[in-house]
Amino acid sequence: MAASSSLMLFQILPSSRRFTSCFVPDFSSSSSSSASTSASCISPNSLSFFPNRRSFRIRSRSSSNKSRSVTASSVLQALIFDCDGVILESEHLHREAYNDAFAHFNVRCPSSASEVLNWDPEFYDDIQNRIGGGKPKMRWYFKENGWPSSSIFQIPPEDDAERSKLIDTIQDWKTERYKKIIKSGTVEPRPGVIRLMDEVKAAGLKLAVCSAATKGSVVLCLENLIGIDRFKGLDCFLAGDDVKEKKPDPSIYLTACKRLGVQGKNCLVVEDSVIGLQAATSAGLSCVVTYTSSTANQEFKDAIAIYPDLSNIKLADLDLLLQNVVAAK
DSSP, X not given: XXXXXXXXXXXXXXXXXXXXXXXXXXXXXXXXOOOEEEOOEEOXXXXXXXXXXXXXXXXOOOGGGTTOOOOTTSSOOEEEEOSBTTTBOOHHHHHHHHHHHHHHTTOBOGGGTTSOOOOOHHHHHHHHTTXXXXXXXXXXXXXXXXXXXXXXXXXXOOSHHHHHHHHHHXXXXXXXXXXXXXXXXXXXXXXXXXXXXXXXXXXXXXXXXXXXXXXXXXXHHHHHHTOHHHHHTOSEEEOGGGSSSOTTSXXXXXXXXXXXXXXXXXXXXXXXXXXXXXXXXXXXXXXXXXXXXXXXXXXXXXXXEEESOSTTOOHHHHXXXXXXXXXXO
């Protein structure tokens, strides 16, 4: 392998976690062989290839094709981003906002009535990777740990109407708190996101964002992180409020395909968690994963590629990945 090759990236996770490999195809390196190279897992010791459960062959390209372009006639016709965890690494910000809301409303569950509810990082990483959306998270937690007393209801609510009001009130306050954090100017988009979005629009392809979060918080994130012009230039934007079921239900991606007017086989989703991956694949869409510190130990067996971030990923790389997926079917 030539020293200049950027064929792959890899990250070795802590010893308690599995080794996650990430590959970035090098389409510019010349090759005298017509043999294909398999996109697969890499041993950190030997750097040799080991096929993963769903590997697709990446052809070596000659230097004469290094400027390969992607157009509206390519297999890839739409790129769909998740927001939290993909456009920005935000889970710790959401956790902070939830804990501030619990403190503001003096939320105390029967299981620990002596202290205000506080979700620690380990617990939040677990729940956010299993349950999509803030309201479903709280509803699940209160069912498991007892409905709480609070300044909203001094006596724990017993009927569905009061329980829904409790959750709605906490979620609304949390959303406003989260907006203040985003507006603070201390939050940046993840590496490569802005560049890749601009590549998509320059190529004449469709660009979308589909998030399980509430619309107000997602709109604020996008306007502040990708800019108002890019946000207005999206061909489709869907939030958790726009569909009846949250991820991992596929509804949000099925709806996106309809609004984009693009077949599922021509769409590619960028997600950061198993929940999002399941939503995409259940809708019949291919998905690449750009994991975060809270999702790095998850099993992304159905992803067509796994990356630590998008800093070295180009639109042509993703188009070629999708070409190989379609060709393999």
